[in-house]
Amino acid sequence: MPKLDLESIPQRNATGYPAAFANVVQGRWYRRLSVAAGLEDFGVSHVVLKPGAWSAQRHWHEIEDEFLVMVSGTATLVDDHGETPLAAGDCVAFPKNDGNGHCVINNSALDCTFVVVGQNKNGVCHYPDIDLHLPDGNTFTRKDGRRY
Amino acid sequence: MPKLDLESIPQRNATGYPAAFANVVQGRWYRRLSVAAGLEDFGVSHVVLKPGAWSAQRHWHEIEDEFLVMVSGTATLVDDHGETPLAAGDCVAFPKNDGNGHCVINNSALDCTFVVVGQNKNGVCHYPDIDLHLPDGNTFTRKDGRRY
Numbered sequence: 001m002p003k004l005d006l007e008s009i010p011q012r013n014a015t016g017y018p019a020a021f022a023n024v025v026q027g028r029w030y031r032r033l034s035v036a037a038g039l040e041d042f043g044v045s046h047v048v049l050k051p052g053a054w055s056a057q058r059h060w061h062e063i064e065d066e067f068l069v070m071v072s073g074t075a076t077l078v079d080d081h082g083e084t085p086l087a088a089g090d091c092v093a094f095p096k097n098d099g100n101g102h103c104v105i106n107n108s109a110l111d112c113t114f115v116v117v118g119q120n121k122n123g124v125c126h127y128p129d130i131d132l133h134l135p136d137g138n139t140f141t142r143k144d145g146r147r148y
Numbered sequence: 149m150p151k152l153d154l155e156s157i158p159q160r161n162a163t164g165y166p167a168a169f170a171n172v173v174q175g176r177w178y179r180r181l182s183v184a185a186g187l188e189d190f191g192v193s194h195v196v197l198k199p200g201a202w203s204a205q206r207h208w209h210e211i212e213d214e215f216l217v218m219v220s221g222t223a224t225l226v227d228d229h230g231e232t233p234l235a236a237g238d239c240v241a242f243p244k245n246d247g248n249g250h251c252v253i254n255n256s257a258l259d260c261t262f263v264v265v266g267q268n269k270n271g272v273c274h275y276p277d278i279d280l281h282l283p284d285g286n287t288f289t290r291k292d293g294r295r296y
Contacts, residue, residue, distance in 0.1 A: 002250055003225055003232050004239045033215070037241030041213040041267050042190040046239060065189040067181070069217060069263045071237050077151055084151050088236070089219050091152045091194060091263065093185030102150055115217045115239065117265050119189050 006046060009036045017057065018140055018148040021130055027053030027106075033115075043120060048113050049075060049106035055116075057130060058101040063123035066094040066116060068104065073112025076105045086114075101128040154194060157184045165205065166288055166296040169280060175201030175254075181263075191268060196261050197223060197254035203264075205278060206249040211271035214242040214264060216252065221260025224253045249276040 009031040015022050027050030034044040049055060055068075058078060070090045077084040077092060079102040086092065086104065094102055106112045122137030133141050141147050157179040163170050175198030182192040197203065203216075206226060218238045225232040225240060227250040234240065234252065242250055254260045270285030281289050289295050 001229060001232070002227055002240045002242055002248065003234065004241060006239065033239055033241065034213075037215075038243045039213040039215060039241055041244070042215075042265060044215050044239075044241075044265065065182075065187040067185075067187060067190075067192050067265075069219065071217065071219070079150055081149060084149070086151065089261065091154065091181055091192075092150045093152060093181065093187055093192075094150055095186045096189070100150070113237065115263075117190060117192065117215075 004033060004037060006031065009033065009046075011048070016140060018132070021057055021132055024054040025056065027051070028055060043118050045116050046113070047116060048111050049073075049104070050111055051106055051109050053106050055104040055114075057127050057132060058103040059125050059127050059134075060094070060097075060099055060101045061118075061123055061125050062097050064119055064121050065096050066118045068092040068094075068114050068116045071113040071115060073106070073110055074108045075112045075114070076107050078103050078105055096123075099126075101126065152181060152185060154179065157181065157194075159196070164288060166280070169205055169278060172202040173204065175199070176203060191266050193264050194261070195264060196259050197221075197252070198259055199254055199257050201254050203252040203262075205275050205280060206251040207273050207275050207282075208242070208245075208247055208249045209266075209271055209273050210245050212267055212269050213244050214266045216240040216242075216262050216264045219261040219263060221254070221258055222256045223260045223262070224255050226251050226253055244271075247274075249274065 029048045031046040125134035179194040273282035
């Protein structure tokens with residue numbers, strides 16, 4: 001069936017972040033919709049942020065576009081422009097290589113939900129606020145290249 | 149700014165359908181968000197369906213995945229399985245080459261809104277219900293190959 005039964009799709013809060021940076025995403029519960037539905041052209045995830053949870057550490061990708069649409073609740077976009085409130089229906093685009101680190105934080109008292117689209121191209125990801133780097137899309141390192 | 153100012157993005161109801169098949173999409177008002185935001189990896193459109201409007205003639209693509217998330221209002225998914233109601237938060241996936249023609253129809257008395265993701269690969273598109281074919285992603289023909 002084209003309409004996805006979200007409840008039947010596994011929901012995970014796993015992260016590859018080193019332990020020092022993992023706490024903020026413990027309340028990020030995601031479903032890999034593209035995998036469940038057999039889509040190959042792009043990746044789609046359905047994400048629930050519990051109160052206090054972050055979508056990710058603030059970051060930007062060199063070779064991967066990202067797009068996010070808020071589905072329910074409210075959240076705060078944090079990027080180089082500061083803080084921007086988000087509510088259901090808001091659309092947010094993160095063009096590749098724009099150098100503008102971004103993340104979405106649920107500062108509300110209720111869950112919020114968004115759908116995010118991207119492509120895993122194993123490209124470089126930058127984390128401007130912390131000693132973290134992703135040189136190949138897979139293995140996190142410190143900024144000087146040492147592995148965690 | 150990553151958060152898109154939707155009101156500032158042009159909204160169009162143009163269609164390339166031959167006149168005989170264009171009426172149902174006259175109330176389909178779309179914004180090309182990926183173009184406005186400079187995204188290249190995939191296409192994203194923000195679509196408002198006025199009451200009675202269809203997302204498209206019922207169709208399926210040979211080489212292009214599609215994904216849709218309902219943002220507001222209600223609609224009806226029509227495909228080979230019949231009719232399926234859709235409401236805000238529902239996610240719908242159309243894997244390439246599944247042979248299951250689909251469209252979304254706003255049968256309600258109010259506008260509905262969705263975001264749809266795809267990629268224009270200039271591939272073949274099939275229209276099972278009408279004498280329409282898209283052999284190259286650009287120019288519509290009859291099923292026997294004659295151009296309109």
